[in-house]
Amino acid sequence: MRCTLPSVLVAAALSLTALSPSARAATPSPVEQTYNAVRADPVRLGLFLRAFPKGADLHIHLSGAIYAENMLDWAAKDGLCVSLKTLDILDHACPHGKGDEMPASALVGNEKATNQMIDAMSMRDFVPAASDRSGHDHFFTSFRHFDAIEKDHQGDMLAEAMDRAAADHITYIEPMVSPALGSMIGVGFHHPLKDEDFAAAHQVLKAEIPALVAQARRETDAMEHKAQAILQCGTAKAHPGCGVSVHYLFQTLRILPPQAVYAQLDAGYAVVKADPRFVGVNIVAPEDDTVAMRDYSLHMRMFQFLSQVYPSVNLSLHAGELTGKLVPPEGLKHHIREAIEIAGAKRIGHGVDIASEDDVAGLLAEMAKKHVMVEINLTSNDEILNVKGAEHPLPLYRRAGVPVALSTDDEGVSRGDLTQEYLRAAQTYNLSYADLKQMSRTGLEYAFIPGESLWDAHQVSKPVAACQTISSAQPESGPCADLLKASEKARLQWQLETRFAAFENSAPHESLYQ
Structure with a gap:
């Protein structure tokens, strides 16, 4: 979501001190009014939040971030086998299959086996059973099923x-x-x-x-x-x-x-x-x-x-x-x-x-x-x-x-x-x-991104003295330019603010939210 807006528009959208907290509460901005209008509608709220700019995902295990369907596709391309007994992707091939094993490529068209594999490799449709008694156990066991592919x-x-x-x-x-x-x-x-x-x-x-x-x-x-x-x-x-x-x-x-x-x-x-x-x-x-x-x-x-x-x-x-x-x-x-x-x-x-x-x-x-x-x-x-x-x-x-x-x-x-x-x-x-x-x-x-922050003492609504005005165009010279040049963190924070400005300008006019 990359967009360049006139500096005056972005400055207005990003003005962090123009209104006191009480004034902001009494007079919701257009984007706040839009958010409030869709809060009772899960579908429209979901669409609103899909487009909402998100700074970071800081707690993400790469192996657990991948959907089972991706894992099964890779297993098929690698010529690997799956076990219909243990529901594991195996580390070897089985061109014709034997016993409870079958080629991962053969899962295409076998809806029952595919669904069994996906359910074992994720929390989809999990229901406790005698052999799979808790979400805790099912969650941590799911990694074993795709360990061979990682x-x-x-x-x-x-x-x-x-x-x-x-x-x-x-x-x-x-x-x-x-x-x-x-x-x-x-x-x-x-x-x-x-x-x-x-x-x-x-x-x-x-x-x-x-x-x-x-x-x-x-x-x-x-x-x-x-x-x-x-x-x-x-x-x-x-x-x-x-x-x-x-x-x-x-x-x-x-x-x-x-x-x-x-x-x-x-x-x-x-x-x-x-x-x-x-x-x-x-x-x-x-x-x-x-x-x-x-x-x-x-x-x-x-x-x-x-x-x-x-x-x-x-x-x-x-x-x-x-x-x-x-x-x-x-x-x-x-x-x-x-x-x-x-x-x-x-x-x-x-x-x-x-x-x-x-x-x-x-x-x-x-x-x-x-x-x-x-x-x-x-x-x-x-x-x-x-x-x-x-x-x-x-x-x-x-x-x-x-x-x-x-x-x-x-x-x-x-x-x-x-x-x-x-x-x-x-x-x-x-x-x-x-x-x-x-x-x-x-x-x-709070990401461990190198460099100084754009915000003053962790106050994420108060810019540092060097960058009191945040606009769509990064400054070419001066203290703020020096900060952005030296700090990866400040540059990404500036990017997020630009995305917020674009979102807050466009969301109130989106017909889906009306």
Whole structure:
């Protein structure tokens, strides 16, 4: 959605100080009136929010972002087989099929088998059964069904994620990826961790880290080159996805023995330090897993140590993706706090169990003061944890002044997108247009994009002194021009504001919303 408007029009649309908050509330702008007019109509509200500019999707697992249909198409093109018994894509061919196996290409025309595969690989039409008893178990098991296809299709997956983001009017995505992870885990198993002597472990791994980093960079190069070729970026036939900006979080696994977790983290930090495409580290896998629960505090201390070795590496950590149905009460009391106070996380993914943490009020106040943002995943939290509506802590975070932004988590597995998250938030929590716009801006504000922000002290309605007037045309000289030239983050924020101006000018005149 690229558009150039007269500077005076954009300046008027983006005037952030012309009206006081009370005046704005008393006199809704045309776009606010349009939003209010369609709020009771889910179909038109969905259309409105589809076109609504979205700053960032910051909590997105690349493997989980892909729809099952894409995976099955790739399996067919690769000549792979599927198992009708386990409903897995297999890592070998079976030209004629045997027993419960059949070529993935034979799924075309076999509606029953295709639907069984898609249902197993996603949350579509999930209904608990004796052998598949919960959304939590079905969700995490779904990844096993397409595990064999992932490694050879990272570039296809990235291209698909970028094109979907463009269709959803998202400016920036920050996918979690794990290049060279198997090698890192293998190195960890060769170097046992002695108690918590992280310094010794770091020294032992030093000789092997450069090769691991080089492998991760090669795999990332290959992924990006494939994605760029698929999207035809730089050509007259470039896909819309080429216009989506991307950085990566290095994703590590928390359900392995300590030495394997530590090796992943040490190498992951080194990748972020060496490669500007990577802007942070995360740790994933079910937080309620017995190993993840047992070693949670140990993992936080690993982060604490490595953040001293690599002080510029950002952390966004999965924490608080738990309920009392999954773990005993003591397991709900400290994960978010330790992720912030021990590991030093700048963002929290999920944070669903915040109300069960010790000293909830104090922790919320600390998060607000430190500007620790929470990545809110409404659909995922409903499907995996059965937490939704009034039981979800989104309103609690907002009342406490903790910054929040909506994200998808695993939109392919969940069968959704970021528009679905905005629609769900708007309908469930009675959010105003201004609320949604603030969350859109907050996503970019707390993204780990290099450079200074366009906003003053995280106030996403107050530009910095250098850029008091935001217009469609970027300044060619002066302090604001210098900021935009030096800061990738500020440039993307400026781009988002331009998109908001265009949207807010056109939406009130769209016949579908009348």
